[in-house]
Amino acid sequence: MTHSHSSAEPLNVGPRVARSIWTAVTVAAITTAILLIMLWPRGATESPGLVAAGSDPVTADVIDRSLVPCSYDPLLGCYTFTVVPQGGAFADESLVLDQPLETTISNGDSILVVVNRLDDGTVVVSFYDFERSTPMLLLLLLFVAVIVAFGGWRGLGALGGLAMSLLIIGAFALPALLAGSNSVAIALVTASVIAFVALFLAHGFNISTAVALISTLAALAVTGVLALLFVWSSNLTGLADESVGYLDVLGASIDPRGLLLAGILIGSLGVLDDVTVTQVSAVLELKSAAPHATTKELYQRGVRIGRDHISSTVNTLFLAYVGASLPLLLLFRQAGQTFGSVATQEIVAVEIVRALVGSIGLVSAVPISTYLAARIVSISDEATATPAIGSDT
Numbered sequence: 058m059t060h061s062h063s064s065a066e067p068l069n070v071g072p073r074v075a076r077s078i079w080t081a082v083t084v085a086a087i088t089t090a091i092l093l094i095m096l097w098p099r100g101a102t103e104s105p106g107l108v109a110a111g112s113d114p115v116t117a118d119v120i121d122r123s124l125v126p127c128s129y130d131p132l133l134g135c136y137t138f139t140v141v142p143q144g145g146a147f148a149d150e151s152l153v154l155d156q157p158l159e160t161t162i163s164n165g166d167s168i169l170v171v172v173n174r175l176d177d178g179t180v181v182v183s184f185y186d187f188e189r190s191t192p193m194l195l196l197l198l199l200f201v202a203v204i205v206a207f208g209g210w211r212g213l214g215a216l217g218g219l220a221m222s223l224l225i226i227g228a229f230a231l232p233a234l235l236a237g238s239n240s241v242a243i244a245l246v247t248a249s250v251i252a253f254v255a256l257f258l259a260h261g262f263n264i265s266t267a268v269a270l271i272s273t274l275a276a277l278a279v280t281g282v283l284a285l286l287f288v289w290s291s292n293l294t295g296l297a298d299e300s301v302g303y304l305d306v307l308g309a310s311i312d313p314r315g316l317l318l319a320g321i322l323i324g325s326l327g328v329l330d331d332v333t334v335t336q337v338s339a340v341l342e343l344k345s346a347a348p349h350a351t352t353k354e355l356y357q358r359g360v361r362i363g364r365d366h367i368s369s370t371v372n373t374l375f376l377a378y379v380g381a382s383l384p385l386l387l388l389f390r391q392a393g394q395t396f397g398s399v400a401t402q403e404i405v406a407v408e409i410v411r412a413l414v415g416s417i418g419l420v421s422a423v424p425i426s427t428y429l430a431a432r433i434v435s436i437s438d439e440a441t442a443t444p445a446i447g448s449d450t
Contacts, residue, residue, distance in 0.1 A: 218255030240315030280418030
């Protein structure tokens with residue numbers, strides 16, 4: 058019997074094993090589809106933005122800068138910029154923008170401004186943000202080029218999975234959350250849809266990918282149970298993120314604690330599918346190198362490989378959270394607070410729980426995917442000892 062050396066290639070198994078695997082995948086797909094239809098947001102979920110109607114940010118070019126006394130305090134110095142909006146009611150007009158001395162705006166910058174005309178006819182220009190679309194588009198193109206150059210067709214599949222993941226989040230998850238649906242249910246459905254799309258697009262529609270998918274969903278369930286248990290037992294409210302307060306101001310009826318749980322589930326999915334695909338591939342490589350290895354032997358060797366992967370991935374997870382929280386950690390350090398007092402404050406405790414729960418779910422993915430793959434290849438050998446090997450579905 059010939060086994061694939063990559064999860065992107067079909068794994069040849071007997072018809073009975075193939076039917077069992079695809080039945081499990083089909084049940085999961087149908088369940089996900091039913092829940093997706095039930096939770097799909099219906100009706101308008103848009104809320105008015107913080108920027109008033111008729112004063113949306115527009116792109117403007119900075120063409121001149123001069124140092125003048127501030128309008129609100131002549132004793133202080135301010136910069137006056139001449140900006141030219143590229144759209145809106147004041148397109149191509151030269152307008153004046155006042156900014157304090159510490160501003161980082163320079164001549165030649167492209168910025169976003171909000172322009173309003175007051176009742177007395179005065180035009181007021183306010184700085185909104187820097188215009189970043191050009192460098193971000195260049196970075197996106199570079200990212201796509203690198204992925205395609207090194208990944209080939211699998212790279213294209215991975216990009217397709219990424220695009221579909223963003224589409225699912227934008228078209229379903231965000232509107233459903235704003236509509237007030239159950240956050241945890243939305244997160245589970247979203248993660249399940251993303252797992253189906255991303256795995257099959259990136260690694261092919263075959264038994265190997267199906268095994269990785271089943272393992273991913275099982276590990277995701279473990280992560281969900283742990284997240285629910287420790288978010289509630291730690292009395293995390295989800296209100297530490299100031300964005301939740303903004304949503305409340307905008308009239309969005311969202312459960313902050315449920316939103317926190319949803320973030321943990323969706324955030325853990327990316328590393329879960331990476332681990333499951335890697336472990337399934339490792340087991341297939343081991344079986345190819347040692348055709349007579351038993352399920353136990355394959356499992357033990359596969360787990361040893363998984364330990365190395367887990368140690369580096371868990372470290373990556375924690376470093377990512379620490380990197381994102383550096384300003385906050387510096388603030389607490391400067392205030393002279395101890396590590397214990399800092400760690401138990403919700404704004405930090407949320408990230409600790411997120412990292413620990415995600416890591417435990419990640420670790421659980423190793424034995425789940427390794428055992429499932431080892432058992433399947435062993436059953437296939439037993440089933441095909443005398444008759445011919447059945448082909449992949």
